[in-house]
Amino acid sequence: MTVAAGIGYALVALGPSLTLFVSVISKKPFLILTLLSSTLVWLISLIILSGIWRAFLPLNSKTWWPLAILIFTSVAFQEGLRLLFWKVYKRLEDILDAFADRVSKPRLYLTDKMQIALAGGLGHGVAHAVFFCLSLLTPAFGPATYFVDRCSQIPFFLVSAIIALAFVTVHTFSMVIAFNGYSEGNKVDQVFVPSVHLAAGMMTLINFASGGCIIGIPLLFLMAILTLMHCGRMVWRRLTENQRQGNS
Amino acid sequence: MAQNQRPTTFLDSFGEEIIRILTPVSICMFLVVLLVSILNSNSSASVTSIATIAYSETSSDSSWDKFLGALLNSLAFVAVVTVATFILVLLFYLRCTKFLKIYMGFSSFVVLGFMGGEIALFFIEEFSVPIDCISYLVVLFNFAVVGVLAVFMSKMAILVTQGYLVLIGMFVAYWFTLLPEWTTWVLLVVMALYDLAAVLLPVGPLRLLVELAMSRDEDIPALVYEARPVTHHDSGSGENTVRRRVWRERRNVRHDSEDNSNLDGNVVSDSNSTVVAVQHCHNGSIIARVEEGQVSEGNAELSAPLIDHRMNGQDGMSTESLVLEGMGLGSSGAIKLGLGDFIFYSVLVGRAAMYDFMTVYACYLAIVAGLGITLMLLAFYQKALPALPVSIALGVLFYFLTRFLLEVFIVQCSLNLVMF
Numbered sequence: 001m002t003v004a005a006g007i008g009y010a011l012v013a014l015g016p017s018l019t020l021f022v023s024v025i026s027k028k029p030f031l032i033l034t035l036l037s038s039t040l041v042w043l044i045s046l047i048i049l050s051g052i053w054r055a056f057l058p059l060n061s062k063t064w065w066p067l068a069i070l071i072f073t074s075v076a077f078q079e080g081l082r083l084l085f086w087k088v089y090k091r092l093e094d095i096l097d098a099f100a101d102r103v104s105k106p107r108l109y110l111t112d113k114m115q116i117a118l119a120g121g122l123g124h125g126v127a128h129a130v131f132f133c134l135s136l137l138t139p140a141f142g143p144a145t146y147f148v149d150r151c152s153q154i155p156f157f158l159v160s161a162i163i164a165l166a167f168v169t170v171h172t173f174s175m176v177i178a179f180n181g182y183s184e185g186n187k188v189d190q191v192f193v194p195s196v197h198l199a200a201g202m203m204t205l206i207n208f209a210s211g212g213c214i215i216g217i218p219l220l221f222l223m224a225i226l227t228l229m230h231c232g233r234m235v236w237r238r239l240t241e242n243q244r245q246g247n248s
Numbered sequence: 249m250a251q252n253q254r255p256t257t258f259l260d261s262f263g264e265e266i267i268r269i270l271t272p273v274s275i276c277m278f279l280v281v282l283l284v285s286i287l288n289s290n291s292s293a294s295v296t297s298i299a300t301i302a303y304s305e306t307s308s309d310s311s312w313d314k315f316l317g318a319l320l321n322s323l324a325f326v327a328v329v330t331v332a333t334f335i336l337v338l339l340f341y342l343r344c345t346k347f348l349k350i351y352m353g354f355s356s357f358v359v360l361g362f363m364g365g366e367i368a369l370f371f372i373e374e375f376s377v378p379i380d381c382i383s384y385l386v387v388l389f390n391f392a393v394v395g396v397l398a399v400f401m402s403k404m405a406i407l408v409t410q411g412y413l414v415l416i417g418m419f420v421a422y423w424f425t426l427l428p429e430w431t432t433w434v435l436l437v438v439m440a441l442y443d444l445a446a447v448l449l450p451v452g453p454l455r456l457l458v459e460l461a462m463s464r465d466e467d468i469p470a471l472v473y474e475a476r477p478v479t480h481h482d483s484g485s486g487e488n489t490v491r492r493r494v495w496r497e498r499r500n501v502r503h504d505s506e507d508n509s510n511l512d513g514n515v516v517s518d519s520n521s522t523v524v525a526v527q528h529c530h531n532g533s534i535i536a537r538v539e540e541g542q543v544s545e546g547n548a549e550l551s552a553p554l555i556d557h558r559m560n561g562q563d564g565m566s567t568e569s570l571v572l573e574g575m576g577l578g579s580s581g582a583i584k585l586g587l588g589d590f591i592f593y594s595v596l597v598g599r600a601a602m603y604d605f606m607t608v609y610a611c612y613l614a615i616v617a618g619l620g621i622t623l624m625l626l627a628f629y630q631k632a633l634p635a636l637p638v639s640i641a642l643g644v645l646f647y648f649l650t651r652f653l654l655e656v657f658i659v660q661c662s663l664n665l666v667m668f
Contacts, residue, residue, distance in 0.1 A: 029267040030259050033620075040613045047610075047649050050657030057660050067666050074668050096259075105258040112259050131658055132667050135606035151665060163667055197668070207665035216665075 006141035009157045013133045013164035017126055017172070024115065031119040038085075038123025039130075045081050046131060049074050064208050071201040079194040082175070085120065086182050110242050113183075114176060114235065121175025125168035133164035151213035162217060163204065169224040170200050173231040180234055189234065196227055266623065268475035269585050270616065273593060276414045277615075280421045280594040281601040281608055287370050288602060318430035322438040329442065333453035340460060352471065353396050356416060361392035363419040399471060406476060413473045417587050421594035425602070432599050433644065439592060440640040447634040471587045589635055596643045606658070607650045614646035615639045 011018075025031040052073075059066045097107050139146060140157045148156045174193040181189025200223045206216035309317070339348060365388050372379060395412040398404045424432065446452040593615050600607040618639025626633050661667055 028260055029263040032267055032270075033263050036613070036616055037620075040617050043610060043613055043646075046658075047646075047654050050653040051649075053657055054653055057656055059660060067661075067664060070661070071666065071668050078668070096262075100258055103258060106255055108257060108259065112257055128667070130609050131606060131654070132662055135604065135609060135658070136662055138605055148663060148665065156663075159665060160662055160667075163665065167667060201668035204666045204668070213665060 002143065003141050005145075005157075006137055009137055009140055009161045010134055012158070012161040013129045013168070014126070016165070017122055017129065017168055020118075020122060020172070025119055025122065028115070031115060034116055034119040035123045035126070038120040039127045040123075041081065041085060042078070042124050042127035043131070045078055046127070049077060064205060067208065068202070068205055071205065072198070075194070075198045075201050079197060082178055082193070083182075086179060089116070089120070089179070110238065113179070117176045117179035118172065120179070121172040124175060125171035128167050128171055129164040132167075133160045136160065150207060150210050153214075159213060159217070163207075163220065166217070166220045166224045167200065170196060170227050173227045177227070177231050177234060180238065192230065196223055199223055265475065266620070269473075270619070272410060272414050272473060272475070273585070273590060273619070274612070274616075276417050276421070276590050277594050277597045277612060279414070279418045280425070280598040283367070283418070283422050284425055284598045284601045287367075287374060314430045315434070318428075318434040319438075321431045322435040325435060326438050326442045329439075330446075330453065333446070333457075337453050337457050337460065340457060345466075349400065353400050356399050356471065357392050357396045359416050359419055360395040360412075361388060363423055364388070364391065364415070367419060367422060406474075410473065413471065413587060414590070416471065417473075417590035417594060421591045421598060424591070424595040425598040429599070429602075432595065436592060436596055436640050437644060440637040443634040443636040472584050473587060473590065474584045585635075589639075592636060593639060593643070596640065596647070600643075600647050603647075603651060604655070606655055607647050610646045610650040610654070611643045614642040618642045 021035070025035055053070060056066070059070075093108065093113070100107050137157055145155045146157065147154075148159075151159050174196060177189050178193040180186070181193070200220055203216055203219045203223065206219065207213045336348075368384075368388065371377065372384075394408075395415070398409045398412045399416070424435075427435070446454040449455070596615065597608055597611050600611040618641070619635070622633060622635045622638050625638075
């Protein structure tokens with residue numbers, strides 16, 4: 001429904017990411033590069049998944065369990081890729097530290113590492129929002145709108161934008177949690193991220209039932225808030241620990 | 249509360265040059281996508297140009313015919329480009345530099361004036377803008393003349409020069425997207441291959457050109473986009489100040505296909521060759537060549553990008569020539585990028601926009617990745633490398649993968665409101 005509505009939907013999905021980008025990421029060029037490479041990596045993961053599943057599509061839209069299998073395999077694949085991403089980042093961190101030594105500058109601080117993790121997570125979130133929501137928004141710029149049967153109270157574009165917003169939050173901050181968990185060896189964090197991702201994915205299955213989106217979407221946002229809180233707590237703890245270490 | 253007095257890490261400015269060249273490339277691509285999506289209603293406006301002399305595509309032909317026709321078109325185009333580049337080498341060899349400069353200025357004027365004017369006419373038609381002929385002509389003429397001055401008389405503000413270069417790239421790219429579909433894709437692939445050959449083969453025209461220019465220690469007049477240089481803070485010995493001189497030679501490719509009534513189907517096309525030569529000498533003999541518009545920018549404290557530490561290994565007066573298609577390093581670290589790369593990247597993304605926006609995003613990411621990979625290869629191999637092939641290959645690959653695989657998958661998931 002007109003350009004204004006189209007832009008509105010896009011901003012619902014990507015508004016907070018845009019704010020994060022402008023305030024944190026655009027200040028340091030390296031973070032922009034991290035964001036772009038992270039988005040690319042997750043795009044490649046989506047392409048590989050679609051390649052694997054191409055033979056089975058289009059799925060029968062009456063039963064829900066093929067979709068459950070699809071979500072399960074996709075989440076498993078993406079979490080495996082996250083582990084790989086962490087390993088590559090570890091090596092990059094060593095190169096960066098060596099470079100810092102060579103130009104006689106201080107090594108990366110904890111906040112720098114967290115910012116890199118944030119940029120990586122934002123890349124993941126942006127990839128999700130762009131491909132699942134933004135690329136389908138083209139008709140929304142025209143004069144009409146579209147409703148799906150399963151969730152007939154609000155337009156399809158708005159529903160997908162809201163879901164994309166929740167997922168952007170989940171992805172952005174789980175990357176911070178995950179990197180921290182891997183670097184500290186904290187088992188809780190390491191398990192937290194895949195389980196939240198899987199739970200969020202499964203919750204969208206509730207949307208599959210007719211009228212289910214009324215329950216599904218608030219639950220999804222509950223997951224997003226949970227991720228945010230856990231991340232905030234963890235970051236606070238680490239920063240105060242670090243400061244105490246630095247002062248002592 | 250304890251405040252942060254600790255020194256800033258190098259992460260503040262690491263990778264700044266890459267971003268400075270990525271931004272205008274992204275802006276050019278974005279503008280072309282915008283143009284394509286706004287003006288795409290008249291899909292019947294086909295362009296007769298040198299790229300369609302062999303075959304003009306109609307939707308009723310079979311796939312194989314279309315492919316063959318597109319291939320013939322592209323080969324014809326590349327043949328013309330090769331011949332023109334060789335003529336350019338010849339002219340440069342005979343030291344007709346003034347003629348080349350005037351020709352460059354003339355071609356910029358034609359691009360800005362005629363192509364830009366045609367696009368403005370599309371806009372006026374589409375949105376029924378009330379404007380009369382005289383004002384339109386006056387505005388257009390001024391616009392084109394300022395553009396020529398900005399690009400060739402280098403005393404203007406660097407932002408104006410950069411803006412006009414991006415505009416020139418945008419106009420030419422938009423014209424290329426008006427070609428028929430199969431021809432565009434095959435043309436992109438063939439141009440990437442031509443680039444590879446022209447820069448890496450010993451008989452390639454671009455390689456000859458750069459070697460000639462370097463042996464004479466001259467500059468070639470060309471359309472080059474230069475990012476603002478990053479200030480050097482010479483921490484450490486003078487060894488770190490590596491003076492590099494870069495030039496590139498680029499000729500604009502365009503078709504004079506509009507106004508067939510005047511030109512009689514006469515097409516003029518120049519070779520589009522970008523060549524960057526990086527010559528770096530040791531601290532002892534600094535080439536005192538001040539590039540225009542060197543403004544110290546920001547608080548970049550790093551002395552060099554990651555590439556630099558490899559170049560420091562060179563000793564003595566050995567001049568290391570890095571001929572890189574579309575990419576190079578200016579003195580004091582600014583990256584220069586040839587306009588042909590802008591054009592072909594934007595053509596790819598513009599053509600992807602004609603299908604759907606999902607392909608646009610995928611192709612954009614692929615092209616940026618290709619750019620990054622080319623830079624890394626440059627740092628690694630330290631020799632002449634063309635920048636077009638990697639990005640175009642990745643872009644085409646991602647386009648077809650997205651179109652045939654990803655879209656079905658995503659639409660299936662999204663319409664069921666099932667996401668992960």
